Amino acid sequence: QVQLVQSGAEVKKPGSSVKVSCKASGGALKTHAFVWVRQAPGQGPEWMGGIIPMYGRVTYAQRFQGRVAIAADEYTNTVSLELASLRSEDTATYFCARSRSSATTSHFYDHWGQGTLVIVS
């Protein structure tokens, strides 16, 4: 059974960075692509970017280019998101999600982590 377990809530100062991890169990990372989606309070989800571990390829949404990094560690079966230069508008719940596809991050997502609340204040 696939499970994505994320790291705990964070409170960060403006201008700092945050790193959120997502540990996958029930399958190897290389069999699927993974993405990060965030959701500000009361808002719809927003796709941030993703990684295809099989090819080591990473794609970011343009609005986060330059301050986001997504990585995958096949030895720990963990995907991570690092977001730099934090501002108050980055306050949101951050979700990792697994793509049904192994070859693209632009797909539908069949398993989700529980979410990690990041507060920037």
Add this chain to the structure above:
Amino acid sequence: EIVMTQSPDSLGVSLGERASINCKSSQSILDTSNGQNNLTWYQQKPGQPPKLLIYWASTRESGVPDRFSGSGSGTDFTLSISDLQAEDVAIYYCQHHFGGPPTFGQGTRLEIK
């Protein structure tokens, strides 16, 4: 970037009745190479992540009750929930994955009337 617009923003439906939620994309999300519409529906309850309901516009995910159905093609899509149950109270989102970054609709809040 493709913009997804849902209607209505909120909806009240009586138990046992039918709910319909619409989603419109700013351009066609039909992949003519395979005939698939790259449209997905999720259900989200408070404090939970989104849950996959429907993909390819009309294919129900395993384990999802057959009360949930999806339809539409091109730019206009509908999620229908028949025989509404109390546990269906949630926010429903559509999402495309056709060219550029995937984007989500703003959500439709479904409540019991």
